[in-house]
Amino acid sequence: MSDDGDGLRTLVFGLDGACLPILDPLFSAGRLPNLRSIFDDGFSGPLESQLPPWTPSAWPSLFTGVNPGKHGVFSFLDYDGYDWSVVDGSDVRAVPVWEHLSRQGLTSVVVNVPVTHPPREFDGALVPGYMAPDAPRCHPPDLLSDLREEMGEYRVYPETTDASPEEAADEYRDVVEMRGEAFCLLADRYDPDFGFLQFQQTDTVFHEFPDERGTVRAVYEAVDEQVGRVLDATDPDTVLVVSDHGMGEMTGTGFYVNEFLAEHGYAAVTQGGDGMPSWVPTRESRLRDGSDADDEGAKNRSLLRRLTAVAADYGITTSRAGRLLSAVGLREFASEHVPSGVVRASGRQVDFPASEAYMRARIECGVRINLEGRDPDGVVPPERYESLRTDLISLLEGVETPDGEPLFEDVARREAYFDGPEEDRAVDIVTVPADFDHFLSAELSGDEFAEPGQPWNHKRDGVVAMAGDGVGGPLENAHIFDVTPTLLALFGVPMSTEMDGEVLSPVEFVGKRSYSTRRQEAGDSERATESTRATEPDESTTSEERMENRLAALGYLE
Structure with missing residues (x-):
């Protein structure tokens, strides 16, 4: 199969943590007209996630069609005996859907999809998302500098350390807008057959500001605006909305x-x-008492807030933080006033x-x-x-x-x-x-x-919606493993017999055939060696420590 030159045929919007209990009230309130149009014009329902239902493992399952036992990512951390490192795309051992399509002569543009750094060779363009360094390598290699030259700025992560809900909402909007603008620029440049644009802030906001309904609404409204922008700019034949898991309030123990x-x-x-x-939980280090009364406690709280902000920038783990706080006489104060305890390494x-x-x-x-x-x-x-x-x-x-x-x-x-x-x-x-x-x-x-x-936690059911050409009939029993087989079927490509999902019911099944989903067949397949990582400027120890700190701030690392 080869590129037919007819423009964007299939477009996927990935909304991290989205689910019907979150979307339905926003739909009813008229807040998300562009997303709602996809749901109203097509078929939608819950999308059952895998185990564990967390970003670094679930997104690779979604974009490869295989379970973690085949793609190899189970957590935010990869273990070698009792040692660990933060995972990245080199740990994903299965071929993503855009590489399968590339083998068929089809071009893809992929923006902000998690666990895709470092990118591999395929026909198209990729800007990595969550789990990538601050200045990630893209495909082609000069793509990030080109985007920044055209856009003025492009960031992988929002800068919300110590921000108020209102400040964070503005920052989230800026980052979400960068995703939409980058995708539109690349779609215009590459004229892809397939597009995949992911938004991470729909999850992040629940971890950083779980009780701020206005901030959550602002994120979803910003995403909806970019969905409309991309739809207008690319006019895809078929559109899917998918999420890696759901999100909900935690009422148990x-x-x-x-x-x-x-x-x-x-x-x-x-x-x-x-x-x-234990990693510094910078999100929790926003103190219970937000007042800054002019007393000794308020001065200490202000200093502690500044220290944890520094930790957010430099990836200070708890053991490092313990020494830092002891040096300035705040270790005992921190243990009393930081909800999760900034200092636990000596315990x-x-x-x-x-x-x-x-x-x-x-x-x-x-x-x-x-x-x-x-x-x-x-x-x-x-x-x-x-x-x-x-x-x-x-x-x-x-x-x-x-x-x-x-x-x-x-x-x-x-x-x-x-x-x-x-x-x-x-x-x-x-x-x-x-x-x-x-x-x-x-x-x-x-x-x-x-x-x-945490007051909010991941839930097993995410969401899927699909509309447009090749979509017809009810949607039933959708699972996250089914997304890649379905995308391949929309292009007339049979799914691999090694994939763990099936083609979703609204899309016509085009068969299975035997071909490898393992990355060895994709060329450059081996995990990056430690020596290779050490020589790459964006793979420094500082980058990994910053990622550790981001994960701790969101409550993923304790």
């Missing part, structure tokens, strides 16, 4: 998994050691090498076994692996909330959710909180239960 495992003798606890660090930690089982990070939604022969200091013999999983599953299935309700809707072996050559990178036991209404934490707090760590 907080459950400290490692505290529970330690209590039952599975997790070892130490003062310091080789456990997971109790899970000792990974000495533990039989532990939760590495809450967003993995599960428990990892410290297996001999797989993990560097594994203590669980292979012959005990299955019996230990059985014991832990039974133990976790019996956990009840303080109200006497089951905490988990499912506790299962990882094979129930992950399948593929990368599945060994997953947790060994998957834990699915009931309705995703309970907050799982990997921290050691002293108690097994507490108030949820």
